Amino acid sequence: MFSKAEAKQLRQDFWISFGKSFPRKWILHRTNIKDFSFKFSFDVKYAMVSLDIENQDLEKRIELWENLMSLRTILTSEYLPKAQFDDSYILSNGKEISRIWVSLPNVSIHNKNTWQETMSFLRDSMNKLEMFYKEYEDVIKP
Numbered sequence: 001m002f003s004k005a006e007a008k009q010l011r012q013d014f015w016i017s018f019g020k021s022f023p024r025k026w027i028l029h030r031t032n033i034k035d036f037s038f039k040f041s042f043d044v045k046y047a048m049v050s051l052d053i054e055n056q057d058l059e060k061r062i063e064l065w066e067n068l069m070s071l072r073t074i075l076t077s078e079y080l081p082k083a084q085f086d087d088s089y090i091l092s093n094g095k096e097i098s099r100i101w102v103s104l105p106n107v108s109i110h111n112k113n114t115w116q117e118t119m120s121f122l123r124d125s126m127n128k129l130e131m132f133y134k135e136y137e138d139v140i141k142p
Helices: 004-021 058-069 072-079 112-140
Strands: 036-042 046-053 084-090 096-105
Touching (some): 046 058, 058 072, 058 112
Antiparallel strands (some): 084 096
16 A cells, blocks of 8 residues: 555656656647547556546537537547447546546556556557547537
């Protein structure tokens, strides 16, 4: 078991190492769509790359979600076959968002032996998600 300080240091070490291993500028929040962003996550159970629609204006969130759903077959056949979809995903803080994601189970930020596999998964998955977005940005944007 790790102390809070040790766990925090491991998280920092991982993300610094990831940034040094794959030095590039990711899209993340620079989508030019309000409350529409790409995210990396890694905790003690799994790693995840997601596309989150956090707009609290339900009509706008639904419009973006429907635009993405019109491209679902393309996303799963050409980019991320294991993508999961949830139009009403509940975050740990209780906030409801819409999310598309892929995850890598059975890895832990506390286990450095899983870091290389996780870094490759995060890089490859985000690359594919960004390529999809860049290709279909005009269809996705409201």
